[in-house]
Amino acid sequence: xxVDPQHEVWMAQALELAKTAAEHGEVPxxxxxxxxxxxxxxxxxxxxxxxxxxxxxxxxxxxDAAARVGNYxxxxxxxxxxxxxxxxxxxxxxxxxxxxxxxxxxxxxxGVCGSQLSLPAQYFYNHRLEVIxxxxxxxxxxxxxxxxARKRR
Numbered sequence: 001x002x003v004d005p006q007h008e009v010w011m012a013q014a015l016e017l018a019k020t021a022a023e024h025g026e027v028p029x030x031x032x033x034x035x036x037x038x039x040x041x042x043x044x045x046x047x048x049x050x051x052x053x054x055x056x057x058x059x060x061x062x063x064d065a066a067a068r069v070g071n072y073x074x075x076x077x078x079x080x081x082x083x084x085x086x087x088x089x090x091x092x093x094x095x096x097x098x099x100x101x102x103x104x105x106x107x108x109x110x111g112v113c114g115s116q117l118s119l120p121a122q123y124f125y126n127h128r129l130e131v132i133x134x135x136x137x138x139x140x141x142x143x144x145x146x147x148x149a150r151k152r153r
Contacts, residue, residue, distance in 0.1 A: 003135055007102050010034055010080045011136045014104070017044040017057065018082045018143055024049055028082070028143045031057035033065040033098070035077040041065025057081060058089035062096050073097050082140040084111030084133065090119050093129060100130040104140030 010032055017030025021044035033041035043060025047053050058081050066072045078100040079093060084107040093101060101120075103113065112119045113131050120131045 003132075007080070007132065007135045010078070011082070011102065011104060011140075013039070013042075014057075014080045014082050015136065015139055015143065017042055018140070021045040021057065022143070022147050028147050029057040031061035031079060031081040033061045033074065033077050033079050035065075035074070040068055040074070040077065054088065056086065056089050058085055059092050062092055062098075066096070075099060078102060080135075082136075083107050083144065084113050084115055086110045087112050087117075087119070094125055094127050097127055098129060100132065102132045102135050104133075104135055105137045105144065106133065 014030040014032045018028040022028035026045040029045040031043045041061040041064035043057045045057045046055040075097040080102045082104040106115045
C-alpha cells in the first residue's frame with residue numbers, strides 16, 4: 001500500500017509542531033487538523049506548561065480548529081498526529097466527527113488504534129473514523145527516542 005504523498009507533507013508540519021513541544025520540555029507530539037486542503041487547527045503537547053492533563057497535541061489542535069471554524073463538529077477533516085492516539089484523544093476525535101486520522105509512530109503502551117486496543121473497529125460508535133498509521137513513523141519515533149534519551153542523562 002502506498003501512502004498519499006500529501007499525507008507526508010502534512011505530517012512533516014506535525015513533526016515541526018512536535019519539535020516545538022520538545023523545545024518547551026514537553027513530550028514531542030504534534031498535531032495538525034486539515035480540511036479541504038487548509039490547516040484549520042494545530043497543536044503540540046502542552047500538559048506540563050498548561051498544567052492541564054488534557055492538553056495533548058490532538059486535543060489542543062481540535063480546540064484550535066473548533067474555535068477557528070466556530071463549531072465543535074469538524075466533519076470532513078483529517079487529523080495528522082505524530083504518534084498513535086490514547087483513549088482520551090481518540091474519544092475527542094470521535095466526538096468532533098473527524099473523518100480521518102493519520103498517525104506516525106505506534107504507541108505500544110497506550111495506543112488505541114491498534115497497539116493496545118483497536119477502538120476504531122468497535123461497532124458501538126455512531127461515527128466511523130478512517131485510520132492510516134505509520135506515516136513518517138521512523139521520524140516520529142526517532143524524535144521521541146531522542147527526547148527521552150536526553151531526559152535520562
